[in-house]
Amino acid sequence: MNSDGKKTRIVKDIKVDTKKCAGCRGCEIACSAFHAVPKFSSVNTARSRIMVVMDEVRDIFVPIRAGDHALAECNGRNRYVIDGKEYDECTFCPASCPSRDAFKDPDSGFPLKCDMCESVPPLEKPMCVDACTFGALIYEEREEAVEAEPKKLGEMEVGLKSLIKKYGLKKVMDTIARVSKE
Amino acid sequence: MRYAETGFNLEIDLTRGSIDKVETDPKETASYLGGNGISAKLLFDRVPPGTDPFSPDNLLIFSNGLLNGTPVPGANRVAVNTMAPVNGLMGHSLMGGMFGPELKMAGWDRIVLRGKAPDLVYIAIHNDRVEIRDATHLRGKGMYDTARLIKEELKDNRAWVATIGPAGENRSYLASIDCGNSSAARTVGPVMGDKRVKAIAVRGTRDVYLAHPKELWEMCSRLRKELDANPNIGDWMATDEDDSFHHNNFSWGNARIRRKTFWSATLGERWRNLKYDHMSRQTGCWNCPKACHNVIKWPNRRRFSYKCYGKDTYHMASFQELDFTYEILPIAQDLGLDSYSTPQTIAFALELLEAGILTEKDFPGMPSDVRGRFFYLIDKMAHREGIGDILADGVSMAAERIGKGAEKFDHNTVKKFEQLPIKLGKLNPAYFLMIATGEDMAITQIEGSFPQDPITDPEMKEEFIKKWVAVPDKKFAEWFRQWEKRDQLPADAMVAIVDWNECMHYLDDSLGFCGFVSSFRGQFGGTTGYHVWNMPQLITHATGWEFDKDRLWECFQRNRNLVRALNNRAGLRRSWERPPEDHWAVRDEEYEQELLTQYYDFKGWTFDGIPTRETLERLGLGYVAENLIKGGVLTGNEATALNDARAKKKKQ
Ligand code: SF4
Ligand code: SF4
Ligand code: SF4
Numbered sequence: 001m002n003s004d005g006k007k008t009r010i011v012k013d014i015k016v017d018t019k020k021c022a023g024c025r026g027c028e029i030a031c032s033a034f035h036a037v038p039k040f041s042s043v044n045t046a047r048s049r050i051m052v053v054m055d056e057v058r059d060i061f062v063p064i065r066a067g068d069h070a071l072a073e074c075n076g077r078n079r080y081v082i083d084g085k086e087y088d089e090c091t092f093c094p095a096s097c098p099s100r101d102a103f104k105d106p107d108s109g110f111p112l113k114c115d116m117c118e119s120v121p122p123l124e125k126p127m128c129v130d131a132c133t134f135g136a137l138i139y140e141e142r143e144e145a146v147e148a149e150p151k152k153l154g155e156m157e158v159g160l161k162s163l164i165k166k167y168g169l170k171k172v173m174d175t176i177a178r179v180s181k182e
Numbered sequence: 183m184r185y186a187e188t189g190f191n192l193e194i195d196l197t198r199g200s201i202d203k204v205e206t207d208p209k210e211t212a213s214y215l216g217g218n219g220i221s222a223k224l225l226f227d228r229v230p231p232g233t234d235p236f237s238p239d240n241l242l243i244f245s246n247g248l249l250n251g252t253p254v255p256g257a258n259r260v261a262v263n264t265m266a267p268v269n270g271l272m273g274h275s276l277m278g279g280m281f282g283p284e285l286k287m288a289g290w291d292r293i294v295l296r297g298k299a300p301d302l303v304y305i306a307i308h309n310d311r312v313e314i315r316d317a318t319h320l321r322g323k324g325m326y327d328t329a330r331l332i333k334e335e336l337k338d339n340r341a342w343v344a345t346i347g348p349a350g351e352n353r354s355y356l357a358s359i360d361c362g363n364s365s366a367a368r369t370v371g372p373v374m375g376d377k378r379v380k381a382i383a384v385r386g387t388r389d390v391y392l393a394h395p396k397e398l399w400e401m402c403s404r405l406r407k408e409l410d411a412n413p414n415i416g417d418w419m420a421t422d423e424d425d426s427f428h429h430n431n432f433s434w435g436n437a438r439i440r441r442k443t444f445w446s447a448t449l450g451e452r453w454r455n456l457k458y459d460h461m462s463r464q465t466g467c468w469n470c471p472k473a474c475h476n477v478i479k480w481p482n483r484r485r486f487s488y489k490c491y492g493k494d495t496y497h498m499a500s501f502q503e504l505d506f507t508y509e510i511l512p513i514a515q516d517l518g519l520d521s522y523s524t525p526q527t528i529a530f531a532l533e534l535l536e537a538g539i540l541t542e543k544d545f546p547g548m549p550s551d552v553r554g555r556f557f558y559l560i561d562k563m564a565h566r567e568g569i570g571d572i573l574a575d576g577v578s579m580a581a582e583r584i585g586k587g588a589e590k591f592d593h594n595t596v597k598k599f600e601q602l603p604i605k606l607g608k609l610n611p612a613y614f615l616m617i618a619t620g621e622d623m624a625i626t627q628i629e630g631s632f633p634q635d636p637i638t639d640p641e642m643k644e645e646f647i648k649k650w651v652a653v654p655d656k657k658f659a660e661w662f663r664q665w666e667k668r669d670q671l672p673a674d675a676m677v678a679i680v681d682w683n684e685c686m687h688y689l690d691d692s693l694g695f696c697g698f699v700s701s702f703r704g705q706f707g708g709t710t711g712y713h714v715w716n717m718p719q720l721i722t723h724a725t726g727w728e729f730d731k732d733r734l735w736e737c738f739q740r741n742r743n744l745v746r747a748l749n750n751r752a753g754l755r756r757s758w759e760r761p762p763e764d765h766w767a768v769r770d771e772e773y774e775q776e777l778l779t780q781y782y783d784f785k786g787w788t789f790d791g792i793p794t795r796e797t798l799e800r801l802g803l804g805y806v807a808e809n810l811i812k813g814g815v816l817t818g819n820e821a822t823a824l825n826d827a828r829a830k831k832k833k834q
Binding site: 038039042133134 | 251468486
């Protein structure tokens, strides 16, 4: 709640200052150790939810945090030209996606996603930010007003709703009944 | 379960094309730790004395420090070792950056290469998947293109590629092995070329396990912040733009000329602008809060980076300014030439030309300006063309091959190895012992934990001592307290100080620590990141073994003596341990020899500088003693140096 009595929530964010990144991979190490089971029992940067794209010759040093899992590769990807060299959109994409092995657990293949180091009690700041002594990762919390929250729909509900919209309720019901008998 | 280490060596026989996963004995890790320690053991056990370094029987080893790949900040050095072509002794070079930790995460503590590939190959490592692949299409390619093409071929942007350039392919003794912003310079590059391995690409996605997770993490997280805040560690040259020290005190050209008033405020300002106008950023190594590499974009050059004194070597050898270094360094690096020995060798060659020992005919088509000459010569040396073929062997060997008095111009090498171009007035005894007896070959390895100069102000001195947690024993603080004049310390203090300096280097090189956060930095301010008091705790939490200072010290002694024995077997004796004749203006041969004898005695070595049977046995190196006796290096009855008849006779 904020002072006007409106509902608020804390939005956690990590701002990246790529100019300050020294490419030490301290963030990757901290993230992977924190998420090891038991906690801190191993280092394996391939399990990290943050990954530093590094290319000294082109002066690219970009820490990327794992975002949502993409079910399919996207088509119509952008290509970026930085300093005369072309980069595929995937280079800087935070999604775990069928087209590449970034942000996937190297053993199980499950997608990895940054969870802001959720833990009880909560950490003062995320592990990667704490490890980055160079100040390239800056933790920010801001309060955001929340609109009356619409009920969250699950994946299946979303799918069904769109089918109903397209074909009408009856047709969908009939089809479900037929398919379930097959 | 093995902690901190993976427990596996990757053994590749290039002749047969075989790839083996070999489980190692944890007891060996506990004895020799890792890095150069385990390498020395492998070389001692498996490369028979008398083996030509360019024979398939020589090994080339990339050996991770024990703590690489753990959360311990600043632990990332991989020791690259072999029997070196330049002098037949153990070649030792350290590579920082990412290669070592990535190799650990691929499940390997080290790579051991033997044999010789039929044609140029590269090795691709992705965890357990290891391939020897054709690299004939990469022949002659520079460092940067090689790494880029291999990553494209493997479709893996996150692989780290250690590669040689044309210099290494052509077995130049000045060749280095480079990976990203880091490099294993000299002694090892030519052997990689001889084995016809153009590059090694590594990518790891496995866990490095830790024995006491919470304790280790807490300690490392605190250490990372401490190292970050500690102004006495890291590379000062990355941020301190007043570089008057090197320019006014080190020698220019072929280590000849001191320019004591070279530096000025306006020059400093001009160079500062040169640097910052072209600097993209500074980068670091795996898990280190310091960023020592300056990344420079110079017109018409690919972006490159350099570290430390590598900034000065080219322009000081050629009497130019910083802009020349920026102009030539990216090209020389791409050819795979080491930036310490290469400029020295060129300055040596140009001096021979001036002296008439070499003539214009030896340099067909060489430009007349000095900058042009340096470009001309790096190209000839990397490709071993014409005079470049001789110069590619480095100063000492080239002098031998040229003859005609060229040997006299070889005045800055020890054990045939180019040294920093320092020429001094009066002898500093501890420094004399380090440069004379050092076997690490790397240039930064001669300095250490004990300050090079006394502090005269009594209050500042006490302040220094109060903060000096690194001292392994109170006696060092006491010596420092009594120390007034640079060259005056009791002999027993002198040898103990050298011993401590060495100890820290050997521990760094077997545990994986960078000297800039550890051994090399103790001498300044006394507050170095690592010392014999916190290293054992880190080992315990990482590996789960009980460890303390005494056990750690014994590991140092074991490794030190093993390296020495390996080199003794390869021919190293007292007579090799001589700094260049003009290293100091004032020399006292008798005193120097006395120092040497005392040092040998302190170490438990014979008058010839060989560990005695008792010394070796005390350290669990009985097998080494036996081997030396069998090979006629020891009789087994020798006393330590001071008890030798020759030492006694000298006393009388
Ligand atoms: S810890 Fe900071 S400086 Fe280091 S790689 Fe990550 S973002 Fe870059
Ligand atoms: S916030 Fe936490 S989970 Fe997210 S990338 Fe950083 S360390 Fe990993
Ligand atoms: S101190 Fe400098 S050279 Fe050493 S590990 Fe850190 S960044 Fe690398």
